[in-house]
Amino acid sequence: MGFENLFLGFQIAVTPFNLFVAVVGILLGTIIGVLPGLGGANGVAILLPLTFTMPPTSAIILLTSLYWGALFGGAITSILFNIPGEPWSVATTFDGYPMARQGKGGQALTAAFTSSFVGALFSIVLITLFAPILAEIALKFGPPEFFAIQLLTFSSFVGLGGGNPVKSLVSILLGFILAAVGLDIVTGQLRMTFGVTELMKGFDFIVAVIGLFGIGEILLSVEEGLSFSGAATGMKLGVVLETWKILPRYWRTFVRGSFIGFWMGFKPGGATPASFMSYAFAKRFSKNADRFGKGELEGVVAPETAAHAAGVAAMLPMITLGIPGSPTAAVMLGGLIIWGLQPGPMLFKEKPDFVWGLIASMYTGNIIGVVMVLAFVPAFAAILKIPFAILTPLIVVICAVGSYAVHNSMIDVWYMIIFGVVGYVFKKLDYPLAPLVLALVLGDLAENALRQSLIMSQGTLSIFFVRPISGVIMSVAVLFFLLPVITPWWRRLRGPSVGTPAARET
Amino acid sequence: MRAADLATALVLMALGGLVIFDAVRLGYDWGSDGPKSGFFPFWLAVAMVAACGLILLQALRQRTDKAFVSREQLRPVLSVLLPATAMVVVTGVAGLYVASALYIAFYMRWVGRHGWLAIAVLALGIPIVIFVIFERWFLVPMPKGPLEAWLGF
Numbered sequence: 303m304g305f306e307n308l309f310l311g312f313q314i315a316v317t318p319f320n321l322f323v324a325v326v327g328i329l330l331g332t333i334i335g336v337l338p339g340l341g342g343a344n345g346v347a348i349l350l351p352l353t354f355t356m357p358p359t360s361a362i363i364l365l366t367s368l369y370w371g372a373l374f375g376g377a378i379t380s381i382l383f384n385i386p387g388e389p390w391s392v393a394t395t396f397d398g399y400p401m402a403r404q405g406k407g408g409q410a411l412t413a414a415f416t417s418s419f420v421g422a423l424f425s426i427v428l429i430t431l432f433a434p435i436l437a438e439i440a441l442k443f444g445p446p447e448f449f450a451i452q453l454l455t456f457s458s459f460v461g462l463g464g465g466n467p468v469k470s471l472v473s474i475l476l477g478f479i480l481a482a483v484g485l486d487i488v489t490g491q492l493r494m495t496f497g498v499t500e501l502m503k504g505f506d507f508i509v510a511v512i513g514l515f516g517i518g519e520i521l522l523s524v525e526e527g528l529s530f531s532g533a534a535t536g537m538k539l540g541v542v543l544e545t546w547k548i549l550p551r552y553w554r555t556f557v558r559g560s561f562i563g564f565w566m567g568f569k570p571g572g573a574t575p576a577s578f579m580s581y582a583f584a585k586r587f588s589k590n591a592d593r594f595g596k597g598e599l600e601g602v603v604a605p606e607t608a609a610h611a612a613g614v615a616a617m618l619p620m621i622t623l624g625i626p627g628s629p630t631a632a633v634m635l636g637g638l639i640i641w642g643l644q645p646g647p648m649l650f651k652e653k654p655d656f657v658w659g660l661i662a663s664m665y666t667g668n669i670i671g672v673v674m675v676l677a678f679v680p681a682f683a684a685i686l687k688i689p690f691a692i693l694t695p696l697i698v699v700i701c702a703v704g705s706y707a708v709h710n711s712m713i714d715v716w717y718m719i720i721f722g723v724v725g726y727v728f729k730k731l732d733y734p735l736a737p738l739v740l741a742l743v744l745g746d747l748a749e750n751a752l753r754q755s756l757i758m759s760q761g762t763l764s765i766f767f768v769r770p771i772s773g774v775i776m777s778v779a780v781l782f783f784l785l786p787v788i789t790p791w792w793r794r795l796r797g798p799s800v801g802t803p804a805a806r807e808t
Numbered sequence: 809m810r811a812a813d814l815a816t817a818l819v820l821m822a823l824g825g826l827v828i829f830d831a832v833r834l835g836y837d838w839g840s841d842g843p844k845s846g847f848f849p850f851w852l853a854v855a856m857v858a859a860c861g862l863i864l865l866q867a868l869r870q871r872t873d874k875a876f877v878s879r880e881q882l883r884p885v886l887s888v889l890l891p892a893t894a895m896v897v898v899t900g901v902a903g904l905y906v907a908s909a910l911y912i913a914f915y916m917r918w919v920g921r922h923g924w925l926a927i928a929v930l931a932l933g934i935p936i937v938i939f940v941i942f943e944r945w946f947l948v949p950m951p952k953g954p955l956e957a958w959l960g961f
Contacts (some may be wrong), residue, residue, distance in 0.1 A: 326888050333939065340955075351946075351948050352941075352942070352946045352948065354946075354948075355946060355947060378812065466863075466866075468862045468863055468866070469863065470861050471855070472820060472856060472859045472860060472863065475819065475852050475855055475856040475859065476823075476856065478848075478852050479823075479827055479849060479852050479853065479856065482848060482849045482852070486845045488842075488845075489844070489845045491834060491845045493830065493831075493834060493845055493846070493849060494827060494830045494849065496826075497875075498831070506935075509922055517892070518887060521885050521888060521889060524884040524885060524887075524888050525877070525881045525882075525884060525885050532943065562816065572922050677856065689920055689922070690919075690920070691915055691916050691919045691920020691921075691922060692912075692916060692922070692930060694888060694915065694919075695891075695908075695911055695912045695915040695916070696912070696934060698888070698892045698895070698911070699895075699908040699911065699935075699938070702895070702896065702899070702904065702908070703904065703938055703942065706904065706950060706951060707948045707950070710949060712899070712900055712951060715896050715899065716896060719889075719892060719893055719896055722889075722892075723889070726885070727812070727816060728816075730812070730876065730877070731809075731812060731813055731816055733816075749848045752843075752848065753842055753843055753847075753848075756842065756845075757841075757842040761843075
């Protein structure tokens with residue numbers, strides 16, 4: 303069934319123009335991944351206006367390639383500079399940086415890129431197989447089911463996100479409230495504008511992403527005082543081949559990391575916990591557990607496999623259900639709407655060339671990506687040698703350009719600065735930013751789904767629990783929301799146990 | 809840290825109160841054809857006020873206290889934030905290209921103490937590259953001011 307579709311996809315993805323677009327995307331993405339303050343989500347947000355005039359398939363290939371590049375780029379700074387460019391590469395620094403200090407940077411980088419590639423490939427194959435089936439099932443979904451899935455998305459931030467659950471909840475609510483500002487399309491009334499004309503348009507999540515993640519991140523990183531003390535790359539063809547000979551030894555770690563990554567990744571907020579979990583498992587089952595943290599190759603393989611598998615898996619709910627699994631996927635979803643496509647299960651029926659072109663481009667993009675980063679690591683690492691006083695204004699200017707370009711409006715540039723300050727304060731006070739952005743993106747969709755469900759049921763909430771599919775999803779969502787309340791009781795009953803480290807997603 | 813936590817929770821609480829106020833004006837109950845406009849925001853804001861109340865309690869119970877931001881940390885943060893804000897102000901008057909050139913030049917000199925030649929190359933080069941990519945290749949217009957008008961764009 304799927305193969306002729308995939309073949310059709312490859313015919314689209316392997317045109318010279320689309321391959322060129324993938325190369326450009328990966329190049330820019332890797333640079334963005336290496337730069338502090340710019341990451342997958344706001345890199346995609348800044349480049350989004352440039353895709354308005356492109357054909358949708360090329361546009362999504364550019365943005366997804368950028369995302370793959372950012373995933374690869376995060377590993378470079380983690381290993382060579384001990385700076386995790388992205389939160390999901392924090393676990394990579396544990397063994398990657400010690401290896402680079404011991405002069406085995408080339409080995410660590412090769413292992414990281416290869417693991418990323420393996421993890422990604424695993425998730426892409428699963429997406430190829432399961433996406434059409436999931437889309438088929440989702441075609442039968444009505445508003446209550448969609449609302450239930452959206453609630454599940456947010457409940458997993460509260461229940462599984464780690465950190466302070468009340469603050470996660472506030473972030474979600476704030477995102478939804480900001481999304482509601484402006485014109486209510488259903489009734490035509492203005493909400494929460496208080497007579498201010500500028501507020502009528504509401505808040506664009508692309509600007510929020512650029513401000514929260516871009517400006518906010520720069521403020522945080524200057525506060526910590528940037529000091530780049532890099533190790534030499536030591537990247538040679540001989541080292542790459544040598545490492546490839548050793549890597550098959552860790553096949554168990556690859557398999558485990560891929561499964562953890564995929565499983566965590568298609569739920570929101572997955573990549574970072576997946577990388578930590580994979581690292582913890584690898585350490586537990588390894589014969590050299592005591593060498594972990596001192597420069598063990600397996601300690602690089604485990605988190606990178608899981609992080610990249612999760613990063614790719616986050617695309618699955620985005621293309622099948624129209625519900626993004628990560629802020630980066632959320633920005634891409636926004637792109638879909640701007641390019642005139644209706645995200646959701648109908649996409650497989652209405653625009654098979656787009657969907658399968660995208661899936662095929664995941665294969666080509668990751669192959670091109672791994673070759674490019676292996677070949678040009680020294681060039682990418684040199685980016686961090688650019689003086690800080692040049693990088694900072696450059697990033698701020700790029701953020702301003704990206705914010706303005708969304709709607710050609712000056713007020714958005716102001717919002718960017720304000721969101722930047724909010725992002726800085728929230729990050730310091732442990733309010734997670736990812737759920738805020740996702741709520742801002744999904745706000746209108748969630749509200750419409752809720753309204754339609756309530757109209758169907760004449761205003762009773764029982765509709766969510768009576769229908770079988772939505773009932774199951776809803777129950778899981780409620781369970782996740784209650785998890786922070788239940789867990790302490792459970793712990794007291796069972797006695798003290800060890801918790802897994804959890805970190806935040808951006 | 810505690811003071812900042814309390815202040816943020818109070819600000820968010822006030823925001824929630826404002827939303828409730830507006831939602832009541834719009835109507836938060838069942839209308840003739842479904843929930844009224846204020847329905848969704850109302851319950852969101854009620855939940856947010858309640859959650860912020862919990863955060864206030866958590867913060868008040870917290871004993872260990874460290875400063876939200878130290879004086880040495882605040883300086884570099886403001887040295888990024890204030891010039892960036894100034895750039896946005898100038899953008900509104902003189903356009904993005906002039907503003908970003910001035911901003912890059914100022915930052916490189918003031919923070920980085922770079923040589924004037926490097927400053928001239930980058931402060932002029934970066935806006936020109938942005939102009940070529942956005943304005944020429946992708947036809948995305950940026951805010952322009954008197955200089956661009958004088959040059960005929």
